[in-house]
Amino acid sequence: MTKLSDNKEHQLRKRPSVAMSLMPLLVLVVLLTFVIRAFGSDSLAGASQIALLAASAFCVLIGMWRLNVPWASFEKAIVKNVSSVASAIIILLLIGALSGAWMLSGVVPTLIYYGMHIIHPDIFLVSSCVICALVSVMTGSSWTTIATIGIALMGIGRAQGFADGWIAGAIISGAYFGDKISPLSDTTTLASGSLGVPLFDHIRYMVYTTVPSIVIALIVFAVAGLLCDTNTAQDISTFALALKSRFFITPWLLLVPVLTGVLIAKRVPPIITLFLSSLMAVVAAVVFQPDALREIDPSMFKASMRCLYDSTQLATDDATLAGLVGTRGMAGMMGTIWLIVCAMCFGGCMSAGGMVGGITRLFIHMVHSRTSLVASTAASGVMLNIAIADQYLCILLTGNMFRDIYDREGYERKLLSRTTEDSVTVTSVLVPWNTCGMTQSTVLGVSTWTYLPYCIFNILSPIMSVIVAATGYGIVHRKPSADNTTEA
Incomplete structure (x- = not known):
């Protein structure tokens, strides 16, 4: 009876047009435009969440009123x-707990102190990009890289006078x-595995688009490093002295990131790794920074707990250092979590109402050649990042929507898996309400709109994917046949 009822209910639903599918997105963009203008940097404190819920409500209204989609379907999605x-x-x-513990234990200040003496300002931006690339390849996680070494590099860059x-x-x-190129990455594994592409074939094929993109990015960062007006050596020395007077700087504190790296290399699950790393940092804080803990609370136990979950601030006369040593702990992540939940509500409503399929049809109709096929895939991936707000769902949806078209047209699945990564994985961080965009913005303490124009690699990746497709370099095209649809 239930299956029959579900089938009858599905038949009663109407298929939304492309224009109708785009309406909730248009409403969201308009609302967010007003929100950002009115609230500025405080827009993520609640107003953006309301905008997402309002757009979700509009999506539900269209679905129930015009498309005969029952509320139960929206709720389930x-x-x-x-x-x-x-x-x-x-x-x-x-991550919130780790960032607070790493700061108050002196781990991040130690990394910044030694980093300022090693990395010259002229090559800082290039060095930061290369360091994060190497760490991310070894860890397979952009989130872990940014939450650890990324925070330290933000402190070094600010001390040297670079813009956020x-x-x-x-x-x-x-x-x-x-x-993207790490075999340990969950998104890389997902993009290849979901389409039946061998992992290392997928990674090797991505080299055609990722290497040109990162080379251009490094050139831009190299030029910018030379042209940016940075602080003098005296200013940097003054900041280093202020850092050393506030924290006990010692190479022993580097054991925490080293041991964290060992856990990551052994592929210990991220949740366990972050928990153990935070615990090690708390122990280091008790041993090396007892005065800083007592400044937070006379009770060492309460101070240790507060550095994990609460906002803290240490007294200092240096304005730059004051902004650096302030922590937010777990509590500082609640706004981001709130936004993620609201974004998932919007994505669920778009999926249940059939709007995601409507947007996909818009791009599928544009497919007339190899270049237009890849361009449509890339555009669809970016649009799904905006609409669904979660890169994992977007990777799966993009692959599922285009796999039959690639098979029918005689193109290898690895072309689709590469284009999916080029358009979904790397652009997710550029969408303010996407889980990646919200997370990295919160961790680095920089608005998504602030860093977006400077994420050269992320912006270039989908463009490079289309350019390489236009040249045909490395792309195998077989004569379309009925057998293609069954090929893995």
Whole structure:
């Protein structure tokens, strides 16, 4: 009876037009435009969440009123979407705890102190990009890279006088490049595995688009590093002295990031790694920074707990250092988590109402050649990032929507898996309400709109994918046949 009822209900639903499918997105963009103008940097404190829920309500209204989609379908899709990011929410909370513990234990100040003496300002942006790329390749996680070494590089860059946008752009560009080509990356594995493409075939094929993109990015960062007006050696020395007077700087504190790296190399699950790393940092804080802990609370136990979950601030006369040593802990992640939940509501409503399929049809109708096929895939991936707000769902949806077309037209699946990564994985961080965009913005303390123009690699990747497709370099095209549809 239930299956028959579901089939009858499905038959009663109407298929939304492309224009109708785009309407909720248009409403969201308009609302966010007003929100950003009115609230500025405070837009993520609640107004953006309301905009997402309002756009979700508009989507439900269209679905129930014009498309005969019952509320139960929307509710089921929302619950499914929210549950899919449960582990990401736990990771976010642990990142908040880790960032607070690493700061107050002196781990980040130590990394910044030694980094300022090693990395020259002229090559800082290039060095940041390369360092994050190497760490991300080894860890397979852009999130972990940015939450650890990325935070330290932000502090070094600010001390050297670089604008936040340039620093965050170099960090994110390197981290996402490394994430894409790492065999340990979950998104890389997902993009290849979901389409039946061997993992290393997929990675080798991505080299055609990722290497030109990262080379151009490194050139831009090299030129920017030479042209940016940075602080003098005296200013940097003054900041280093202020850092050393506030924290006990010792090479022993580097054991925490080293041991964290060992856990990551052994592929210990991220949640366990972040928890153990935070615990090690708390122990280091008790041993090396007892005065800083007592400044937070006379009770060492309460101070240790507060550095994990609460906002803290240490007294200092240096304005730059004051902004650096302030921590937010787990509590600082709650706004981001709130935004993620609201974004998942919007994505669930778009899926249940059939709007995602409507947007996809818009791009499928544009397919007339190899170039237009890849361009349509890339554009669809970016649009799904905006609409669904979760890169994992977008990777699966993009692959599922285009796999039959690639098979029918005689193109290898690895062309689709590469284009999916070029358009979905790397652009997710550029969308303010996407899980990646919200996370990296919160972790680095830089607005998505601030760093977006400087994420050179992320911006170039989908464009490079289309350019390489236009040249035909490395692309195998077989004569379309009925056998293609069954090929893995």
